[in-house]
Amino acid sequence: MAAGAQEVVDDQLVVNGEIPIVTEAPAPDYASALGTIRSGWTFRSEDTQMMQADDFDNPGMLGVEAARAAFNSEMGTGGESCASCHDDPESLSTVRGTYPKWDEEHGTVQTVEMQVQECQTERMGMEEPYGYNSTDMINMVALLSSVARGTPVNVAIDGPAEATWKQGEEMYYTRYGQLELSCANCHEDNYDNMIRADHLSQGQINAFPAYRLKDAALVSVQNRFRGCIRDTMGETFAVGSPEFVALELYVASRGNGLSVEGPSVRN
Amino acid sequence: GTTFATATAFAETAPKDVAFDEYGEVAESLTGTAGDPESGAALMDRGKGNCIACHQVSDLSELPFQGDIGPSLDGAAGRWSEAQLRGIVVNAKNTFPDTMMPSFYHTGPYIRPGDGFTGKAPEGELPPILTAQAVEDVVAYLMTLTDEQN
Numbered sequence: 001m002a003a004g005a006q007e008v009v010d011d012q013l014v015v016n017g018e019i020p021i022v023t024e025a026p027a028p029d030y031a032s033a034l035g036t037i038r039s040g041w042t043f044r045s046e047d048t049q050m051m052q053a054d055d056f057d058n059p060g061m062l063g064v065e066a067a068r069a070a071f072n073s074e075m076g077t078g079g080e081s082c083a084s085c086h087d088d089p090e091s092l093s094t095v096r097g098t099y100p101k102w103d104e105e106h107g108t109v110q111t112v113e114m115q116v117q118e119c120q121t122e123r124m125g126m127e128e129p130y131g132y133n134s135t136d137m138i139n140m141v142a143l144l145s146s147v148a149r150g151t152p153v154n155v156a157i158d159g160p161a162e163a164t165w166k167q168g169e170e171m172y173y174t175r176y177g178q179l180e181l182s183c184a185n186c187h188e189d190n191y192d193n194m195i196r197a198d199h200l201s202q203g204q205i206n207a208f209p210a211y212r213l214k215d216a217a218l219v220s221v222q223n224r225f226r227g228c229i230r231d232t233m234g235e236t237f238a239v240g241s242p243e244f245v246a247l248e249l250y251v252a253s254r255g256n257g258l259s260v261e262g263p264s265v266r267n
Numbered sequence: 268g269t270t271f272a273t274a275t276a277f278a279e280t281a282p283k284d285v286a287f288d289e290y291g292e293v294a295e296s297l298t299g300t301a302g303d304p305e306s307g308a309a310l311m312d313r314g315k316g317n318c319i320a321c322h323q324v325s326d327l328s329e330l331p332f333q334g335d336i337g338p339s340l341d342g343a344a345g346r347w348s349e350a351q352l353r354g355i356v357v358n359a360k361n362t363f364p365d366t367m368m369p370s371f372y373h374t375g376p377y378i379r380p381g382d383g384f385t386g387k388a389p390e391g392e393l394p395p396i397l398t399a400q401a402v403e404d405v406v407a408y409l410m411t412l413t414d415e416q417n
Contacts, residue, residue: 178380178393179369189367190336196313196320197332230386233396235379 013041013261016055019150025257030157030169033188034202039258040210043192043201044267048213051265060142060211060263063135063218067143070136076124085123089147096141096148097260100249102161109164109249112141113220113240132240138218142209145262153206153255161249168250171243177234183251186228203228204255205248207264218263221248279399282357282374291361292350297372297399307408310401316371318405326412337368342415352409356402371397371405 013021023039031037041049051057071082071089086092095112103110103118110118113132120129130137157165172183186195187203194200208221222239225247229236237243280297287293296302310316312330319327321336343352354361359368372395382389397405 174378176377176379178375178377178396180377181367181369185367193336194332194334195336196317196334226386229379230381230384233381233384234377234386235381235388236386 011049013039013049013053015053015149020259021150021261022152022257022259023261028253028256031254033184034191034254037204037255037258038191038202039255039261040201040204040207040266041261041264043199044265048265048267052261058211058263058265059216060209060218060265061146063139063142063209063211064146064263067136067139070140071143076120076126078123078125080124082119085119089143092144093147093151096145096262097151097153098155100155100161100164100245100252102156102159104160109161109245111222111245111248112144113137114245116140133220133223135218138209138220141220142218142263145209145260148260149262150259153252153258153260155249155252155256157249157253164246165249165253167243168246168248171247172250175232176229177232179232179234181232183228202254203251204258205251206255206258207261207266209262210264210266213265213267221251225251282372282395285357285372287354287358287361288350290351291354291358291363292348293353293357294350296403297353297357298403300400300403302400302403302405302407304404304408304411306401307404307406310397310405311408315401316397316405321368324412340409340412343412344410345413345415347409349406349410353402353406356397356405356409369396371395372399372402 013023015021021039021041023042025037027034027037041052055061068089074081095115099115100109100111106118116137117129117132120126130140175182175185183203186200191200191202205221208224209218210224211217212219220239222244225244226236226239278299280295285293285297286295308327311318311324311327318324318340319330319333321334323333323335323339323341325339325341327333347355351362357372358370359366360370374393374395377393380389380393381387
Protein backbone atom coordinates (compact mmCIF):
# COMPACT_ATOMS: atom_id res chain seq x y z
CA MET A 1 0.00 0.00 0.00
CA ALA A 2 2.70 2.45 0.99
CA ALA A 3 5.54 1.42 -1.28
CA GLY A 4 6.51 4.15 -3.68
CA ALA A 5 4.06 6.61 -2.17
CA GLN A 6 6.29 8.02 0.55
CA GLU A 7 7.27 11.63 0.71
CA VAL A 8 10.99 11.88 0.39
CA VAL A 9 12.73 13.67 3.19
CA ASP A 10 15.46 15.56 1.47
CA ASP A 11 17.22 16.90 4.54
CA GLN A 12 20.24 14.88 5.52
CA LEU A 13 21.19 13.77 8.99
CA VAL A 14 24.73 14.83 9.79
CA VAL A 15 25.44 14.40 13.49
CA ASN A 16 27.42 17.25 15.06
CA GLY A 17 28.01 18.58 11.57
CA GLU A 18 30.61 15.84 11.03
CA ILE A 19 29.11 12.34 10.99
CA PRO A 20 26.99 11.77 7.87
CA ILE A 21 24.28 9.18 8.41
CA VAL A 22 22.81 7.09 5.61
CA THR A 23 19.07 7.22 6.31
CA GLU A 24 17.91 5.79 2.97
CA ALA A 25 19.42 2.96 0.96
CA PRO A 26 18.38 0.31 -1.56
CA ALA A 27 16.68 -2.61 0.17
CA PRO A 28 18.60 -5.86 0.40
CA ASP A 29 17.13 -8.68 -1.79
CA TYR A 30 15.39 -10.41 1.06
CA ALA A 31 13.57 -7.17 1.98
CA SER A 32 12.73 -6.18 -1.58
CA ALA A 33 9.12 -5.47 -0.60
CA LEU A 34 10.48 -2.23 0.85
CA GLY A 35 12.20 -0.98 -2.31
CA THR A 36 14.10 1.60 -0.32
CA ILE A 37 14.99 1.06 3.31
CA ARG A 38 14.54 4.13 5.49
CA SER A 39 15.65 4.90 8.98
CA GLY A 40 12.92 5.73 11.48
CA TRP A 41 14.51 9.18 11.56
CA THR A 42 13.00 10.01 8.14
CA PHE A 43 9.50 9.52 9.58
CA ARG A 44 9.83 11.82 12.56
CA SER A 45 8.89 15.48 12.89
CA GLU A 46 11.49 18.10 12.17
CA ASP A 47 11.84 19.01 15.85
CA THR A 48 12.57 15.43 16.81
CA GLN A 49 14.93 15.04 13.87
CA MET A 50 16.86 18.13 14.91
CA MET A 51 17.41 16.86 18.45
CA GLN A 52 19.36 13.95 17.05
CA ALA A 53 21.61 16.11 14.89
CA ASP A 54 23.54 17.57 17.81
CA ASP A 55 24.83 15.66 20.83
CA PHE A 56 24.11 18.61 23.12
CA ASP A 57 20.43 18.36 22.24
CA ASN A 58 20.23 14.57 22.31
CA PRO A 59 19.12 13.45 25.80
CA GLY A 60 20.34 9.93 24.98
CA MET A 61 23.91 11.20 25.20
CA LEU A 62 23.58 11.43 29.01
CA GLY A 63 23.36 7.64 29.03
CA VAL A 64 26.41 7.47 26.79
CA GLU A 65 28.39 9.64 29.21
CA ALA A 66 27.35 7.46 32.16
CA ALA A 67 28.50 4.36 30.29
CA ARG A 68 31.81 5.99 29.38
CA ALA A 69 32.49 6.40 33.10
CA ALA A 70 31.42 2.80 33.75
CA PHE A 71 33.70 1.58 30.95
CA ASN A 72 36.66 2.90 32.90
CA SER A 73 35.49 1.71 36.33
CA GLU A 74 36.59 -1.47 38.02
CA MET A 75 33.90 -4.11 38.28
CA GLY A 76 33.92 -7.74 39.28
CA THR A 77 36.54 -9.68 41.20
CA GLY A 78 39.67 -9.08 39.13
CA GLY A 79 39.83 -5.34 39.66
CA GLU A 80 39.46 -4.80 35.96
CA SER A 81 37.46 -2.38 33.90
CA CYS A 82 36.34 -2.76 30.31
CA ALA A 83 39.20 -0.42 29.49
CA SER A 84 41.71 -2.91 30.90
CA CYS A 85 41.15 -5.08 27.84
CA HIS A 86 39.53 -2.78 25.31
CA ASP A 87 41.47 0.50 25.72
CA ASP A 88 38.60 2.77 24.84
CA PRO A 89 35.05 2.41 23.50
CA GLU A 90 36.23 3.66 20.12
CA SER A 91 38.22 0.44 19.73
CA LEU A 92 34.87 -1.39 19.65
CA SER A 93 33.38 0.74 16.87
CA THR A 94 32.83 -2.24 14.54
CA VAL A 95 30.60 -4.04 17.04
CA ARG A 96 27.23 -2.33 16.82
CA GLY A 97 26.82 -2.58 13.05
CA THR A 98 27.72 -6.27 12.88
CA TYR A 99 25.67 -7.60 15.81
CA PRO A 100 23.71 -9.79 16.43
CA LYS A 101 26.48 -12.12 15.35
CA TRP A 102 27.28 -15.81 15.48
CA ASP A 103 29.57 -16.70 18.40
CA GLU A 104 31.56 -19.81 17.63
CA GLU A 105 32.56 -20.55 21.19
CA HIS A 106 29.00 -20.50 22.53
CA GLY A 107 27.43 -21.90 19.39
CA THR A 108 24.75 -19.24 19.31
CA VAL A 109 23.88 -15.85 17.84
CA GLN A 110 24.80 -13.13 20.31
CA THR A 111 23.46 -9.63 20.69
CA VAL A 112 25.67 -6.81 21.98
CA GLU A 113 24.03 -7.24 25.38
CA MET A 114 24.92 -10.95 25.49
CA GLN A 115 28.52 -10.14 24.53
CA VAL A 116 28.83 -7.59 27.33
CA GLN A 117 27.39 -10.10 29.79
CA GLU A 118 29.87 -12.68 28.51
CA CYS A 119 32.82 -10.40 29.26
CA GLN A 120 31.41 -9.58 32.67
CA THR A 121 30.76 -13.15 33.79
CA GLU A 122 33.51 -15.07 31.99
CA ARG A 123 36.32 -12.52 32.05
CA MET A 124 35.63 -10.16 34.95
CA GLY A 125 34.23 -12.64 37.48
CA MET A 126 30.97 -10.76 37.94
CA GLU A 127 28.35 -13.02 39.43
CA GLU A 128 25.63 -10.59 38.54
CA PRO A 129 26.31 -9.03 35.16
CA TYR A 130 24.30 -6.06 33.97
CA GLY A 131 20.67 -7.11 33.56
CA TYR A 132 19.73 -7.52 29.92
CA ASN A 133 17.34 -4.59 29.97
CA SER A 134 18.88 -2.62 32.86
CA THR A 135 19.74 1.05 32.58
CA ASP A 136 23.45 0.22 32.90
CA MET A 137 23.19 -2.18 29.98
CA ILE A 138 21.12 0.15 27.79
CA ASN A 139 23.64 2.91 28.48
CA MET A 140 26.54 0.61 27.57
CA VAL A 141 24.87 -0.35 24.30
CA ALA A 142 24.20 3.34 23.65
CA LEU A 143 27.92 4.00 24.13
CA LEU A 144 28.88 1.20 21.73
CA SER A 145 26.36 2.60 19.24
CA SER A 146 27.53 6.17 19.58
CA VAL A 147 31.12 5.24 18.70
CA ALA A 148 29.79 3.35 15.68
CA ARG A 149 27.61 6.11 14.28
CA GLY A 150 27.98 6.44 10.55
CA THR A 151 29.32 2.89 10.08
CA PRO A 152 27.11 0.59 8.01
CA VAL A 153 24.71 -1.91 9.46
CA ASN A 154 26.07 -5.14 8.04
CA VAL A 155 24.93 -8.22 9.90
CA ALA A 156 25.73 -11.67 8.50
CA ILE A 157 22.69 -13.80 7.82
CA ASP A 158 24.25 -16.86 6.22
CA GLY A 159 26.45 -19.66 7.47
CA PRO A 160 25.81 -20.68 11.05
CA ALA A 161 23.49 -17.68 11.65
CA GLU A 162 21.08 -18.72 8.94
CA ALA A 163 18.75 -20.89 11.03
CA THR A 164 18.35 -18.11 13.59
CA TRP A 165 17.74 -15.57 10.83
CA LYS A 166 15.05 -17.80 9.32
CA GLN A 167 13.37 -18.10 12.70
CA GLY A 168 13.32 -14.31 12.95
CA GLU A 169 11.92 -14.00 9.45
CA GLU A 170 9.09 -16.35 10.29
CA MET A 171 8.30 -14.36 13.42
CA TYR A 172 8.25 -11.14 11.40
CA TYR A 173 5.37 -12.45 9.29
CA THR A 174 3.46 -14.15 12.13
CA ARG A 175 0.18 -12.51 13.07
CA TYR A 176 0.33 -12.34 16.86
CA GLY A 177 -2.27 -11.60 19.49
CA GLN A 178 -5.99 -11.11 19.52
CA LEU A 179 -5.65 -8.39 16.88
CA GLU A 180 -3.72 -10.84 14.67
CA LEU A 181 -1.11 -8.36 13.47
CA SER A 182 2.38 -9.13 12.23
CA CYS A 183 5.38 -6.81 12.18
CA ALA A 184 4.96 -6.78 8.39
CA ASN A 185 1.32 -5.65 8.58
CA CYS A 186 2.41 -2.40 10.20
CA HIS A 187 6.03 -1.89 9.09
CA GLU A 188 6.15 -3.42 5.59
CA ASP A 189 2.61 -3.02 4.22
CA ASN A 190 1.74 0.26 5.91
CA TYR A 191 4.83 2.33 6.59
CA ASP A 192 4.16 5.98 5.96
CA ASN A 193 0.48 5.49 6.83
CA MET A 194 -1.09 6.69 10.04
CA ILE A 195 -2.31 4.26 12.67
CA ARG A 196 -4.29 6.58 14.89
CA ALA A 197 -1.80 9.30 15.89
CA ASP A 198 1.29 7.33 14.89
CA HIS A 199 3.16 7.77 11.63
CA LEU A 200 4.31 4.23 10.88
CA SER A 201 7.97 3.73 10.02
CA GLN A 202 9.64 0.62 8.63
CA GLY A 203 10.48 -0.46 12.19
CA GLN A 204 14.24 -0.42 11.55
CA ILE A 205 16.62 -0.91 14.47
CA ASN A 206 19.75 0.86 13.21
CA ALA A 207 18.93 3.71 15.57
CA PHE A 208 18.75 1.84 18.88
CA PRO A 209 18.89 2.41 21.73
CA ALA A 210 16.35 5.17 21.12
CA TYR A 211 15.63 7.98 23.54
CA ARG A 212 11.84 8.07 23.64
CA LEU A 213 10.53 11.50 24.52
CA LYS A 214 7.26 9.87 25.65
CA ASP A 215 9.11 7.75 28.25
CA ALA A 216 11.92 10.26 28.88
CA ALA A 217 14.32 7.31 28.75
CA LEU A 218 16.54 5.27 26.47
CA VAL A 219 14.74 2.18 25.20
CA SER A 220 16.42 -1.03 24.05
CA VAL A 221 15.61 -2.77 20.76
CA GLN A 222 13.94 -5.72 22.37
CA ASN A 223 11.90 -3.57 24.71
CA ARG A 224 10.51 -1.88 21.62
CA PHE A 225 9.66 -5.33 20.21
CA ARG A 226 7.91 -6.14 23.45
CA GLY A 227 5.78 -2.98 23.18
CA CYS A 228 4.82 -3.72 19.59
CA ILE A 229 3.70 -7.29 20.37
CA ARG A 230 1.80 -6.06 23.42
CA ASP A 231 -0.05 -3.70 21.09
CA THR A 232 -1.33 -6.67 19.07
CA MET A 233 -3.17 -7.73 22.25
CA GLY A 234 -0.59 -10.47 22.36
CA GLU A 235 1.55 -12.22 24.94
CA THR A 236 5.05 -10.88 24.38
CA PHE A 237 8.33 -12.73 24.50
CA ALA A 238 10.82 -11.82 27.20
CA VAL A 239 13.62 -9.35 26.52
CA GLY A 240 16.73 -11.49 26.04
CA SER A 241 14.76 -14.58 24.98
CA PRO A 242 16.06 -16.71 22.09
CA GLU A 243 12.98 -15.68 20.09
CA PHE A 244 13.74 -11.97 20.41
CA VAL A 245 17.42 -12.58 19.61
CA ALA A 246 16.30 -14.26 16.37
CA LEU A 247 13.88 -11.44 15.60
CA GLU A 248 16.59 -8.87 16.31
CA LEU A 249 18.97 -10.53 13.85
CA TYR A 250 16.30 -10.62 11.16
CA VAL A 251 15.12 -7.03 11.69
CA ALA A 252 18.73 -5.79 11.85
CA SER A 253 19.39 -7.44 8.48
CA ARG A 254 16.50 -5.56 6.92
CA GLY A 255 18.54 -2.45 7.68
CA ASN A 256 21.79 -3.68 6.12
CA GLY A 257 23.05 -0.60 4.25
CA LEU A 258 21.71 2.05 6.64
CA SER A 259 24.09 3.66 9.13
CA VAL A 260 24.29 2.92 12.81
CA GLU A 261 22.52 5.91 14.32
CA GLY A 262 22.01 5.27 18.04
CA PRO A 263 21.35 6.71 20.44
CA SER A 264 18.52 8.24 18.45
CA VAL A 265 15.62 10.44 19.49
CA ARG A 266 12.08 9.26 18.91
CA ASN A 267 8.65 10.41 20.03
CA GLY B 268 -24.62 -4.11 34.56
CA THR B 269 -23.70 -7.77 34.72
CA THR B 270 -27.20 -9.04 35.52
CA PHE B 271 -28.49 -7.60 32.30
CA ALA B 272 -25.66 -9.13 30.27
CA THR B 273 -26.29 -12.58 31.75
CA ALA B 274 -30.02 -12.30 31.23
CA THR B 275 -29.63 -11.58 27.51
CA ALA B 276 -26.72 -13.94 26.92
CA PHE B 277 -28.75 -17.03 26.11
CA ALA B 278 -30.45 -15.29 23.22
CA GLU B 279 -27.17 -14.33 21.57
CA THR B 280 -25.39 -16.16 18.81
CA ALA B 281 -22.00 -17.25 20.17
CA PRO B 282 -18.92 -16.35 18.07
CA LYS B 283 -18.44 -19.96 17.02
CA ASP B 284 -22.05 -20.27 15.87
CA VAL B 285 -22.22 -17.25 13.57
CA ALA B 286 -23.43 -18.26 10.09
CA PHE B 287 -21.57 -16.62 7.20
CA ASP B 288 -22.59 -17.03 3.59
CA GLU B 289 -19.96 -17.70 0.97
CA TYR B 290 -19.15 -13.97 0.58
CA GLY B 291 -18.73 -13.42 4.31
CA GLU B 292 -22.16 -11.91 4.95
CA VAL B 293 -24.00 -12.42 8.22
CA ALA B 294 -27.71 -11.98 7.59
CA GLU B 295 -29.07 -12.53 11.07
CA SER B 296 -28.78 -10.14 13.97
CA LEU B 297 -26.49 -11.59 16.65
CA THR B 298 -28.88 -10.59 19.43
CA GLY B 299 -32.34 -9.95 18.02
CA THR B 300 -32.16 -6.49 19.60
CA ALA B 301 -31.84 -3.57 17.19
CA GLY B 302 -28.45 -1.85 17.32
CA ASP B 303 -28.12 1.64 18.77
CA PRO B 304 -26.19 3.89 16.36
CA GLU B 305 -25.21 6.31 19.13
CA SER B 306 -23.42 3.64 21.18
CA GLY B 307 -22.03 2.37 17.90
CA ALA B 308 -20.44 5.75 17.23
CA ALA B 309 -18.84 5.73 20.70
CA LEU B 310 -17.44 2.24 20.05
CA MET B 311 -15.59 3.51 16.99
CA ASP B 312 -13.20 5.32 19.36
CA ARG B 313 -10.12 4.30 21.31
CA GLY B 314 -10.16 1.35 23.68
CA LYS B 315 -13.28 -0.24 22.24
CA GLY B 316 -13.54 -0.97 18.54
CA ASN B 317 -10.82 1.59 17.88
CA CYS B 318 -11.95 1.56 14.26
CA ILE B 319 -10.62 5.06 13.66
CA ALA B 320 -7.11 3.81 14.42
CA CYS B 321 -7.28 2.58 10.83
CA HIS B 322 -10.27 4.35 9.22
CA GLN B 323 -11.40 7.92 8.64
CA VAL B 324 -15.00 8.81 9.40
CA SER B 325 -15.90 12.43 8.60
CA ASP B 326 -19.00 12.18 10.78
CA LEU B 327 -16.67 11.65 13.78
CA SER B 328 -14.33 14.51 12.89
CA GLU B 329 -14.36 15.67 16.54
CA LEU B 330 -12.20 12.60 17.29
CA PRO B 331 -8.61 13.55 16.46
CA PHE B 332 -5.95 11.47 14.73
CA GLN B 333 -7.92 9.18 12.46
CA GLY B 334 -5.79 6.60 10.72
CA ASP B 335 -5.52 5.76 7.03
CA ILE B 336 -4.66 2.07 6.97
CA GLY B 337 -8.07 1.07 5.62
CA PRO B 338 -10.48 2.97 3.37
CA SER B 339 -12.58 5.88 4.64
CA LEU B 340 -15.88 4.62 6.00
CA ASP B 341 -17.79 7.59 4.60
CA GLY B 342 -20.60 6.25 2.49
CA ALA B 343 -20.07 2.66 3.71
CA ALA B 344 -23.84 2.12 3.90
CA GLY B 345 -24.07 2.90 0.20
CA ARG B 346 -21.41 0.35 -0.70
CA TRP B 347 -22.48 -2.48 1.57
CA SER B 348 -25.69 -4.04 2.85
CA GLU B 349 -26.35 -4.49 6.56
CA ALA B 350 -25.57 -8.23 6.24
CA GLN B 351 -22.27 -7.44 4.57
CA LEU B 352 -21.31 -4.86 7.18
CA ARG B 353 -22.17 -7.28 9.98
CA GLY B 354 -19.98 -9.88 8.31
CA ILE B 355 -17.11 -7.38 8.01
CA VAL B 356 -17.29 -6.34 11.67
CA VAL B 357 -17.73 -9.90 12.97
CA ASN B 358 -14.82 -11.30 10.97
CA ALA B 359 -13.56 -9.25 8.04
CA LYS B 360 -11.26 -12.09 6.97
CA ASN B 361 -14.24 -13.86 5.41
CA THR B 362 -14.96 -10.85 3.19
CA PHE B 363 -11.37 -9.75 2.55
CA PRO B 364 -9.03 -12.76 2.78
CA ASP B 365 -5.81 -12.00 4.71
CA THR B 366 -6.95 -8.48 5.53
CA MET B 367 -5.15 -6.64 8.29
CA MET B 368 -8.50 -5.75 9.86
CA PRO B 369 -8.95 -7.54 13.21
CA SER B 370 -11.84 -9.95 13.76
CA PHE B 371 -14.08 -8.35 16.35
CA TYR B 372 -16.50 -11.15 17.18
CA HIS B 373 -14.22 -14.10 17.18
CA THR B 374 -12.48 -16.20 19.81
CA GLY B 375 -9.50 -17.60 17.97
CA PRO B 376 -7.53 -19.74 17.77
CA TYR B 377 -4.93 -17.00 18.11
CA ILE B 378 -1.12 -17.12 18.12
CA ARG B 379 0.07 -15.93 21.53
CA PRO B 380 -3.08 -14.13 22.59
CA GLY B 381 -2.61 -11.69 25.46
CA ASP B 382 -4.65 -10.38 28.35
CA GLY B 383 -5.78 -7.13 26.71
CA PHE B 384 -2.84 -4.77 26.31
CA THR B 385 -0.85 -6.09 29.28
CA GLY B 386 1.52 -8.23 27.19
CA LYS B 387 0.77 -11.14 29.54
CA ALA B 388 -0.94 -14.43 28.83
CA PRO B 389 -4.68 -14.41 29.52
CA GLU B 390 -6.01 -16.13 32.64
CA GLY B 391 -8.90 -17.91 31.06
CA GLU B 392 -10.74 -17.96 27.78
CA LEU B 393 -10.78 -14.68 25.92
CA PRO B 394 -14.05 -12.95 25.20
CA PRO B 395 -14.40 -11.51 21.69
CA ILE B 396 -13.14 -7.92 21.35
CA LEU B 397 -16.71 -6.64 20.93
CA THR B 398 -19.81 -8.14 22.53
CA ALA B 399 -22.65 -9.28 20.29
CA GLN B 400 -24.70 -6.20 21.07
CA ALA B 401 -21.68 -3.94 20.49
CA VAL B 402 -21.34 -5.45 17.01
CA GLU B 403 -25.01 -4.68 16.37
CA ASP B 404 -24.50 -1.12 17.60
CA VAL B 405 -21.47 -0.59 15.35
CA VAL B 406 -23.37 -2.01 12.36
CA ALA B 407 -26.31 0.28 13.13
CA TYR B 408 -23.91 3.22 13.17
CA LEU B 409 -22.25 2.17 9.89
CA MET B 410 -25.74 2.02 8.34
CA THR B 411 -26.07 5.77 9.02
CA LEU B 412 -22.96 6.51 6.90
CA THR B 413 -24.77 7.12 3.65
CA ASP B 414 -22.87 10.19 2.43
CA GLU B 415 -19.66 10.10 0.47
CA GLN B 416 -18.02 13.09 2.11
CA ASN B 417 -14.65 13.16 0.46
